Amino acid sequence: MSIDDDAPAADKLRPTALNWLEYAGFRVVDRALHALPLPVAASVSAFFWRLIAPKLHRHRRAMANLHVAMPELSAEDRATILAAMWDNLGRTSAEALRLNEIADDPSAVTLNFSDDALAILRGPQPAIFVSLHLGNWEVTPMAAERFKKPLIGVYKKVVNPLVEAVVVKQRARFYPGGLVSRAPDAVRTITRAIKAGFSVAIMADLRDTHGDFVPFFGIPSRSTPFPAMLARLHHLPIVAVRAVRTSPGHFRIDGETIALAVSDHRKADIIENTGRIQAHLERWIRETPSLWMWGHRRWKADAFAKMKSDAAGADLKS
Numbered sequence: 001m002s003i004d005d006d007a008p009a010a011d012k013l014r015p016t017a018l019n020w021l022e023y024a025g026f027r028v029v030d031r032a033l034h035a036l037p038l039p040v041a042a043s044v045s046a047f048f049w050r051l052i053a054p055k056l057h058r059h060r061r062a063m064a065n066l067h068v069a070m071p072e073l074s075a076e077d078r079a080t081i082l083a084a085m086w087d088n089l090g091r092t093s094a095e096a097l098r099l100n101e102i103a104d105d106p107s108a109v110t111l112n113f114s115d116d117a118l119a120i121l122r123g124p125q126p127a128i129f130v131s132l133h134l135g136n137w138e139v140t141p142m143a144a145e146r147f148k149k150p151l152i153g154v155y156k157k158v159v160n161p162l163v164e165a166v167v168v169k170q171r172a173r174f175y176p177g178g179l180v181s182r183a184p185d186a187v188r189t190i191t192r193a194i195k196a197g198f199s200v201a202i203m204a205d206l207r208d209t210h211g212d213f214v215p216f217f218g219i220p221s222r223s224t225p226f227p228a229m230l231a232r233l234h235h236l237p238i239v240a241v242r243a244v245r246t247s248p249g250h251f252r253i254d255g256e257t258i259a260l261a262v263s264d265h266r267k268a269d270i271i272e273n274t275g276r277i278q279a280h281l282e283r284w285i286r287e288t289p290s291l292w293m294w295g296h297r298r299w300k301a302d303a304f305a306k307m308k309s310d311a312a313g314a315d316l317k318s
Contacts, residue, residue, distance in 0.1 A: 015162050023162035030166075033094050038101060039248030042091040049090030050083060059086075062294035069217035070289065084290035088135070091245065096138045099170060102249060109142050110246075113255035117239045121147045121255065126194050128227045128238045130258075132205035132281045133293035136251060139243040141174035141201060143253045152177030152193040153201045154186065154226070175201070182226075194234050202227050205281050207298050214275035217282055219299055220310065228273035231260060238273070240280045244291065256280070 015023070033041040053059055059082065066078050073081070095102065102108045113121060120127050121143065129151070131140050144151050153175040158164040168179055177198040180186050190200055208224040216223060231238050238258045243251045258280055261272040285292045 013161060015160075019160045019162055022160050026160075026163050026166070030097055033097055038095070038098050041098070042094040042248060045094035046087045046090035049086045049093070053086040053089070054082070058295040061297070065294045065296075065298060066289070068219065068299060069294075070286075081290045082294065085292070085294060088245070088291050089293065092136045092138065095136055095249070097170070099138060100173060102139065102251075103142050103145065103173070105249070108250050109139060109146075109243075110250075110252050111143055111146070111255070112252050113143070114257060116257045117255040120237055120239055120257065121149060124197070126197060126199045126234070126236055128231050128236050129199060129201045129241055130204040130227050130238060130277055130281075131201065131241050132203065132284065133296070134205075134242050134284060134288070134291045135244040137203065137243060138171075139251045140241045140253055141171075143241065143255065144199065144201075145174055150176045150198045151201045152190060152198045153179045154190070155179050155181060155203070156206075157181045190230065191234075194230070194236070200227075200230060204277055205292075205298075206296055207300065212271050212274050214271065214278050216278045216298070221278070221299060222302070223274055223278050225270050225274045227277060228260075228270045231273065232266060232270055238277065240277070240284075242284055244288070 033045060036044065062082055062085065063078060066073070066081060070078075111118075127149075129140070129144070131137050141151055141153070151174065153171070158167050171179060177193045177196075178189075180189050194200065202224070204224055204227055206224070208222050208226075211222040211224045213220040214223050215221070227238055230236065238260060239255050240258055241253060241255045243253045246252050258273070258276055260276070261269045263269055
């Protein structure tokens with residue numbers, strides 16, 4: 001049962017003809033991939049992603065992002081990384097349709113948590129779990145399920161309401177507190193969930209239009225302060241998690257705590273801890289850049305404008 005079952009139902013837009021067409025295509029792909037053994041389905045999906053994705057505009061954005069973030073790489077290195085990225089995303093897309101199958105296989109997931117992160121996972125205290133679009137991020141809540149640590153998830157809605165309904169249903173098992181979009185009432189819903197004993201799962205690697213500027217790959221980047229804010233408000237630990245594919249249909253979930261700054265200056269602590277979260281995620285991306293989704297709009301003009309402004313300010317002080 002969702003923690004917000006008694007909340008008013010959100011207004012739903014009537015699906016358009018395009019929505020129905022997209023949904024029909026989604027169901028065809030879903031059924032076709034379900035007809036194959038999971039490793040075969042993942043390989044087929046990866047093949048088509050490697051074939052089609054490099055021809056789309058998102059590939060150009062991914063190439064630009066990778067060039068800005070890791071300028072030390074050669075053009076050949078960047079091309080190799082992005083080819084592997086599309087392969088990973090193809091496999092992740094197929095595996096995301098079979099999450100229950102993966103979770104029901106006791107050999108499919110192994111945990112590699114630090115001692116303090118494992119103690120948090122085993123203990124009764126809620127925690128803030130932050131992750132990123134790396135490897136197969138859909139698998140990460142299986143660590144919490146294994147230890148019966150209930151989660152509420154913060155997510156970005158799928159634009160197509162028909163596909164959205166399927167996505168939410170497929171993930172309901174892993175988020176007994178429900179999935180909450182970043183709507184105005186999200187803080188209220190999540191606060192209620194935390195007080196009821198639920199931990200919070202947040203993808204923290206995307207650009208937040210209203211977020212704080214903190215370094216990410218050396219670039220001042222608008223990043224979500226939400227995990228740091230929740231941790232500060234409710235005195236909760238933050239655990240970073242990632243899921244790395246070790247073989248077809250098998251994954252290792254890593255978990256590490258993030259040391260938090262605590263002082264009398266609330267806003268300063270939130271910005272500092274947001275920076276620590278982003279630094280941790282950056283370290284993981286640098287370890288395996290081919291597993292991160294480089295096609296997001298992570299950096300925009302305001303980030304580079306701030307970088308130039310900061311540099312000009314530093315020149316004036318020198």
